[in-house]
Amino acid sequence: MDVLSPTFGGSGLDRFRQLLVSLTWRDLRIRYKQSLLGIAWAVLLPFSMMLVFTFVFTRAINAAALLPVDMPYALYAYIGLVPWTFFSASLGGCVNSLVANRNLVTKVYFPREVFPLSCIASSFVDFCVALSVLVALMLYFQATGQWTFTPSLALLFLPVVVIVQIALTIGLGMFLAMANLFYRDVRPMFGIVIQLTMFVSAVVVPVPTGDGLLARCISLNPMVPIIGAYRDCVIAGTWPDAGGFLYAAAVALTLMIVGWIGFRRASYRFAECI
């Protein structure tokens, strides 16, 4: 038994790219339509969270002693929250991407990977906008003398960090989108898990280190070295910890390959099972 999938005009890859751009553009357009602040929300979300956490940890409770942070806390939180928001918003979109597009899944054929990928792509646009505000924040701390930035070649490593994070997001996103299509429990479960994961991913508080069971479990989380790498190469101007980052990259790549292949294999059943 063999099934030749229909071919489309131009190369298949070109059509895929066109579709990805169109659906990403749709996601962005819908997200910011009928909203006064529009794309500013991409900045406001991580920025306001940064303010909240800064207030809580440095004003409401003086936890400075508990937070072994070697940079202004606001910077520490923002450089953690921006990639984290990218990660969680992408996955939040992916988990619902097939079910929300039920009409397209059952009525039109094209490679179904486009749905989770376009969610990631539209969150990536938000991420870039939010990242640009980081520059303003860095200038502010430089000007007020609270932090001195030393230009370093390590900044060139930033794209690699972003790519590893995207690979991890694709792997998990494909899996989540597919799982939620078959079992709708996945979406609410994901909501709970992602909330908890934030606090063990070194986003706003450093993760515990040592030999305890909790610390060892947390060290398996690939987001810890990824977020650490953002801090190292953007704020601190140092190269990320090689061992941790290589581990994260290996996990991300493996998940992406496994997730994508699994998604491909299951995709012919999507229209029937949705």
Next chain:
Amino acid sequence: MTSSAVTFNHVSKRFRLGEMHDSLRDLMSAAARRLTGRPQKREKTTFWALRDVDFSVARGEAVGIIGPNGAGKSTVLKLLAGILRADEGSVTVRGRLAALIEVGAGFHGDLTGRENIFLNGTILGMSRREIRTKLDDIVAFAGLERFLDTPVKRYSSGMYARLGFSIASHVQPDVLLVDEVLSVGDAVFRLRCLERMRRLVECGTTLVFVTHDLNQMQTICTRTIVLEGGTTTFEGEPRDAVAQYLGAMSRVYAERPTDVAAERAGDRSVELLDLRILSDGEEVVWLGPRDAVRLEISLRLSRPISQLIVEANLRGAGGDALVSVNSGRSDVSFDAATGEHLVTLTLPELPLAGGQYFWSVRAWDAQRGTTELDTAYRYPMVINDDGRATGSLCIRHAWSFHSSPKSVDAHEVAPPTRTTGRTGGVDREDLSVR
């Protein structure tokens, strides 16, 4: 090796009946049962939507697929489009494919008409550059110039459908799949859609067209496949296919349950017990357009009605009201006591084009002026004209042909090659004005 654009090679498609695991709880309990070795509770009932369907469509050919509901027509299209995968056999489509399975699938209500054209166009396989060059044509065909920058959530359903069809028909695919989408929009737009589809076919597009509208199918298709219960029962001339299809419809409705008849609403005092359609004294589900018909309407009255008026209405499958006969308008009313009665309506013929029709019955108490019975259009009848008539009616008619010197002249003027030598332009203008 062949020039066929579409090959459907001994394809079977199976669907699982009932629900799959719909939550993790079900999955876990099923897994637990499997682990403990106890038999699965869920019996694996499957349903073959298609069984060994085999056909191919040559490049540039227009093939229609007709058949009763549930015959597997849409499954064929979804397999061709790649939305579903065959369980047995193989499906091959060569060239660029556009499937119009639902008009405007993928439209987003918050986006404007223009934005949706770009979105839907790429979904259907056009590049943005291609869409930009065709934008004006798409908009003009849909007739939505004024509403291009309005969100489609404010569109009427007709506007929505027009835009959807317009986009799809501008894809210029090698293979176009169309599923019953022309039942939307007004009559004028439907005609333009048909015209557009015919143009595409003339320009070399291969068309696979699923429809219930035998008229549309016959105007476009050169070959027709009749599906019945997931298998091909006929393949050939559209006209012969229609006859086969109407026979299939008769078979489907011959098996209709008899208890659908009893119907009475609220405290109404007339109940319809049965509606029988007879021809030549025998109950039939299908008849020819020249056959005499007798409708036997069995009513039960829960109180006496001294002036009972009965009306029988007939509608086509498309919902158009075709016949309405009312005893009151013929100054006939019945003096009916409590109990069961049989009202008979005799029609010398029902000169309708072949197709599926539905009867409904109404009854009034003329003295009180109250409606006592009003059924839905759900008593089916099939007219089988052997595919002779298209249109709505199958009327008696005659042709004649006379040749006169004058008409010969008129023909001679018409070809431009002859007229150009003389005052040709003027002649042709005269003709077109006339």
